[in-house]
Amino acid sequence: MKPKYKRVIIKLSGEALAGSAGHGIDTPTVQAICSQIKEVFDLGVEIAIVVGGGNFWRGRSGEGMDKSTADYMGMLATCINALGLQDVLEEMEVPVRVQTAIEMKQIAEPYIRRKAVRHLEKRRVVIFACGTGNPFFTTDTTAALRAAEIDAEIILLAKSIDAVYDSDPLTNSEAIRYSELSYIDVLNQGLKVMDSTATSLCMDNHIPILVFGLNEPKNILRAIMGEKIGTIIQE
Numbered sequence: 001m002k003p004k005y006k007r008v009i010i011k012l013s014g015e016a017l018a019g020s021a022g023h024g025i026d027t028p029t030v031q032a033i034c035s036q037i038k039e040v041f042d043l044g045v046e047i048a049i050v051v052g053g054g055n056f057w058r059g060r061s062g063e064g065m066d067k068s069t070a071d072y073m074g075m076l077a078t079c080i081n082a083l084g085l086q087d088v089l090e091e092m093e094v095p096v097r098v099q100t101a102i103e104m105k106q107i108a109e110p111y112i113r114r115k116a117v118r119h120l121e122k123r124r125v126v127i128f129a130c131g132t133g134n135p136f137f138t139t140d141t142t143a144a145l146r147a148a149e150i151d152a153e154i155i156l157l158a159k160s161i162d163a164v165y166d167s168d169p170l171t172n173s174e175a176i177r178y179s180e181l182s183y184i185d186v187l188n189q190g191l192k193v194m195d196s197t198a199t200s201l202c203m204d205n206h207i208p209i210l211v212f213g214l215n216e217p218k219n220i221l222r223a224i225m226g227e228k229i230g231t232i233i234q235e
């Protein structure tokens, strides 16, 4: 069994770490995700992770808060999640380095592209925290940017839903499920899989995105092995 990919970015939403509580970090949920990550790490795949922060904080610009301030708070939330993932992965004997886009040297290394690549080559999982370090950019955009920077072959976009649909399958039983889409389809149809900045960045840099459900226990492995799960977005 040979993995299809050598270097990947796994994008985890903050909510994925929260389990049924819907907020905060649920240790058994994080352990289940990390054991999936360990499984593919042990196959020799180089793994970088971008994690969101929505389990602690969602932008509140609509509620009168300054958008930049709300986004900076979200960046701090991603850092909490990165440290939580690091702790659980290291417990499983997976070496991890956290790099933050905003310097907080006492807590983690700053993001340095060449160092991140070196860590990957030395068989360490790298977790990118604090998004891009800029307000107005999502963690999906961070995944696209870091994938381009470190030459990742694909973004594995782990979701609570199993694929991309034309409408919400929970409220519309007729929703159409896509197994393949082009970047332009996503942009033109306004599909809510990634924001347009992230999608455009992937399109410009020819980085495929595989959207799949995290609730199936073997899905990260299946994705890495090249199985046809979820929705693939590419040219």
Ligand code: GTP
Pocket: 096, 097, 098, 104, 105, 106, 107, 108, 109, 110, 118, 122
């Ligand atoms: P090599 O240079 O390949 O040996 O990498 P390394 O990460 O093992 O060595 P390094 O001495 O850079 O780091 C040792 C430990 O310190 C690792 O856990 C790093 O994540 C951590 N570390 C490195 N730089 C910083 C930093 O600026 N701040 C914090 N908080 N930790 C750091």
